[in-house]
Amino acid sequence: MRRVLVAFATVLIAFLLQCTVFQYFSLGGIGPNIMVIVTASIGFMRNEKSGLLIGFFSGLLIDIFFGNIIGFYALLYMLIGYMNGTFSRIFYPEDLKLPLALIAVSDLSFGVLCYVFLFLLNGQFHFTYYLLHVIIPEAVYTMVIGIVIYPLLLVIHSYLDKLDRSDNELV
Numbered sequence: 001m002r003r004v005l006v007a008f009a010t011v012l013i014a015f016l017l018q019c020t021v022f023q024y025f026s027l028g029g030i031g032p033n034i035m036v037i038v039t040a041s042i043g044f045m046r047n048e049k050s051g052l053l054i055g056f057f058s059g060l061l062i063d064i065f066f067g068n069i070i071g072f073y074a075l076l077y078m079l080i081g082y083m084n085g086t087f088s089r090i091f092y093p094e095d096l097k098l099p100l101a102l103i104a105v106s107d108l109s110f111g112v113l114c115y116v117f118l119f120l121l122n123g124q125f126h127f128t129y130y131l132l133h134v135i136i137p138e139a140v141y142t143m144v145i146g147i148v149i150y151p152l153l154l155v156i157h158s159y160l161d162k163l164d165r166s167d168n169e170l171v
Contacts, residue, residue, distance in 0.1 A: 003160055007042065007054060010153070014038040015061045022145075030137045032145040033107055035062065039077050040084040040106040041146075041153045044099055048085030055081030076113055080106045093158065099150050104143040111135030 018034040025031065035058040043051020058081075059074030067073050084102050092098075115130050 002163065006156065006160060007050075008057075010038055010042070010156070011035075011054060011058050011061065015058070019065070027141065028133075028137065030134065030141060032142040033110065033138060034142075034145070034149065035059075035077065036080060036107045036110055036142060037103055037146045037149050038153065039081045040103045041099060041150050042157075043081040043084035044087050044102055045091060045154065045157045046085065047088045048082050051081030051083075051085035051088075052078050053081070055079070072117070076110055079113075080110060083109075093154055096147075096150070100143055100146055103146040103150070104139050107139040107142045108135060111138060 014034045014037070018031070022031045022034060039051065039055045039058050042054045055077035056074050059072075059077030060070075062073040062077075063070045084106060087098070087102060090098070111131075112135060115127060115135070119130065120127070
């Protein structure tokens with residue numbers, strides 16, 4: 001129950017940060033995707049199921065407040081969470097390179113999928129422009145912000161693991 005509450009609070013705080021604080025730190029109209037960082041990190045630290053659920057609720061929040069249809073972003077974030085969850089078997093807390101690479105690849109994938117489904121299917125064929133001016137800068141910015149946010153999520157995850165182990169020892 002404790003993990004569920006912490007996960008809910010994490011998603012809510014990430015959503016609020018992405019929609020408020022980081023809008024002021026946008027560079028050229030590009031801001032970091034905090035929800036991708038949270039979804040990828042939790043999926044990577046826990047497993048596929050956790051990544052899938054966090055991705056669903058992260059995407060659902062974005063769908064409700066900013067989406068044209070309910071479920072599009074929820075599906076994209078679910079895919080990101082699930083794919084990062086497949087790497088949970090090789091999770092080492094002291095390694096920072098793999099999680100940051102996964103965050104960057106997740107954001108690149110998110111950007112390309114958004115382009116395909118939101119622009120390409122509507123007849124807008126300016127992929128190189130979108131790639132160079134939106135997708136890559138957002139992925140780099142997200143990865144840089146991930147350097148700060150991922151260790152915070154890792155501390156929370158480690159603390160929850162320690163609490164779970166101490167609860168199991170008492171039983």
